[in-house]
Amino acid sequence: MEFNHADLFEGLADAIGDRTALVACDADGVVRLTYGELDAHANRLAHHLAEAGVGPADHVGVHLYNGLEYVATVLAALKIRAVPVNVNYRYVEAELAYLYRDASLVSLVYDTVFEDRVTAAAREAPTLRHRVVCGGSSPSAVRYADALSSSSAARGFPARSGDDLYIIYTGGTTGMPKGVMWRSEDLFMAFGGGNPYGEPRATPQEVIDAARASGGVTMMTTAPLMHGAAQMTTFLTWWMGGTMVFNRRFTAAETLRTVERERVVTVGITGDAMARPLAEEIATGEYDLSSLAAISSTGAILSGAVRERLQTLLPNVMIIDSFGSSESGYTASGVEGSTPESGLRYRPNNAHIQVLDESLRPVAPGSGVIGQVAKSGPIALGYWNDPEKTARTFVEVDGTRWLLTGDIATVEGDGTISIFGRGSQCVNTGGEKVFPEEVEAVLKGHPSVFDAVVTGIPDDRFGERVAAVVQPYDDAPATADLDAHCRARLSGYKVPRTYAFVERIERSPSGKADYRWARKVAEEA
Known part of the structure; x- marks a missing residue:
């Protein structure tokens, strides 16, 4: 059994x-x-x-x-x-x-x-x-x-x-x-x-x-x-008794050729790093994608601008943001209309998902208290060869074992969870917390920006300042233009103070941002 x-x-x-x-x-x-x-x-x-x-x-x-x-x-x-x-x-x-x-x-x-x-x-x-x-x-x-x-x-x-x-x-x-x-x-x-x-x-x-x-x-x-x-x-x-299809490595054109040839129904991607080149390739109109019913993004959140373009190109395809981790498994799906720019909201897939406050007690819906997302039930045992990190990440409260995910969030009145970002990537500038995902999404909505990663770098006055590493489509946009674009959509303290323009953003093969690399590039700039 x-x-x-x-x-x-x-x-x-x-x-x-x-x-x-x-x-x-x-x-x-x-x-x-x-x-x-x-x-x-x-x-x-x-x-x-x-x-x-x-x-x-x-x-x-x-x-x-x-x-x-x-x-x-x-x-x-x-x-x-x-x-x-x-x-x-x-x-x-x-x-x-x-x-x-x-x-x-x-x-x-x-x-x-x-x-x-x-x-x-x-x-x-x-x-x-x-x-x-x-x-x-x-x-x-x-x-x-x-x-x-x-x-x-x-x-x-x-x-x-x-x-x-x-x-x-x-x-x-x-x-x-x-x-x-x-x-x-x-x-x-x-x-x-x-x-x-x-x-x-x-x-x-x-x-x-x-x-x-x-x-x-x-x-x-x-x-x-x-x-x-x-x-x-x-x-x-x-x-589910299905057929799994792989390409050796990701390219947008080969992915779409495979979807067409194999009559793929569902495609899993990782955020904008895969969605954006797919959208550009779909726009050529060279592919029969009539079999495709759903695109699911895991591991990185789709920005509103990229999601909107993909949905316009594929109006009959369901586009899903899934939330989870290697430690927790699949935990939630994005609420329709939520984006990093407008605020990420997820609907938990079961009662094992909670937001815990600083005392490791569940946050009351609608209270506005900020805590971190935690999961009980079927979760990982811990980290191989690292008992200290295991003890910090997996805690027991009143007989229940919890995984502390590190995602900072609150619970809305309707039970949905609003995610602000990863606590480990949060930039603390003059006491204000800035979550990179929100700023990255706004930057990627600029017509001249192909990709962006936001990080914090040392600042003598504020402790940290917000910095952006930007991959433009062609020529780098003027920083004044990016500044105006961000200020129209973000509070002033969230707007990048430093920009570094690069030919290519370094990401993992799955599309996740490499924040160590971004911080180094931003500091050098």
Whole structure:
């Protein structure tokens, strides 16, 4: 009766084995696998890992672009009760060495294009004893194809449980990455419980029966699988008996070609960084997007200007802002009409979501008291190898365990939650708090601004001042024009005092802002 991701996928492979589970697209073509074929593929890799000495609770790094090999490695690790660990493919040698050590990786499956970085980082990772390389060969690794060809496609794995561990590494833009630890069953429940449109499924068999009865939906995530939201979207698609579609890496044109070819119904994106280039490409009018019913943004909020343009281009498509984190799972959806410029408001998806005040008591609706968003119920266990951060983030109040998300908010009279921004990114200028998301959204509404990231930099008088790093469309606009644009829409203390113009805003592959980079650029300006 316990929910385990590997058990559930095997149940689906038995029930709907002939249905397409995966479509992976890259420069070499398109790979299509049914549930049965993907299960057999993952079985082969799982047996190889087990024969190489990888066992229950061992950590297996996944250092790959999107594709068949990524999802097969995650499934293979889960099948033998090992723990898949996502690795950011943009990390340089020092960052990789830190993650390999911090995560206590025993095995690593990686793309040959990362060979030099992997080899250098592996020298500083004493626990890493086994590697599998995809797309090439290495004297220090087993070729992926050889790992498969030498192993059985049958199952024969030990029994699993809902307590099996799943780790999602997150962060790195404001500090070193951290591994979020989940019980498998809690993770399943936190991301929809097998049924994102209603009550969680009561038993694993209900998940399988519902998937069998469904017609199957074709979904696509544009974010890298190295981010938890993309991994969970993949599983959620499978729990609904659907087909998950990936491109190796994101480009707007290739995304839209794939939507057209595969008749994709739902696309997952990450904020303006993906929505804006998609809107520009859609405006060319070259694509048949008649299958598309919904675009869902997670991990970064759509600005009002970009959302409006996307909605104008796709009037019959539902555009959704979803709220959550690697520690909390999916928690809420945006209220219609809310934007960073006008005020972000979310409707919690269950009673486990609260705003807690400084005394860790729930904020009364309509009181105007500001606190931080917290979640109880199915939440992460804590952070791997970091008991201090775990103790700060996960607290117990009157017998209830809460995750403190760090999102600053209040509760409106109708029960909706108004989000001001992340407390960790808040700029304190002369005692006034400025949340970067609001200022970023206003800047991106200027016709000359393609992208913007707002941060705080030291100021002798006010402690911090608001600074903006701006990527213009063409020539940089005059700072006086940006100042006037902001002052017409923001209180004076929120208006940037410093501007830095760059050719390209640095973001993570999923589209999240890199605030460490932005702060450095702004300080230099």
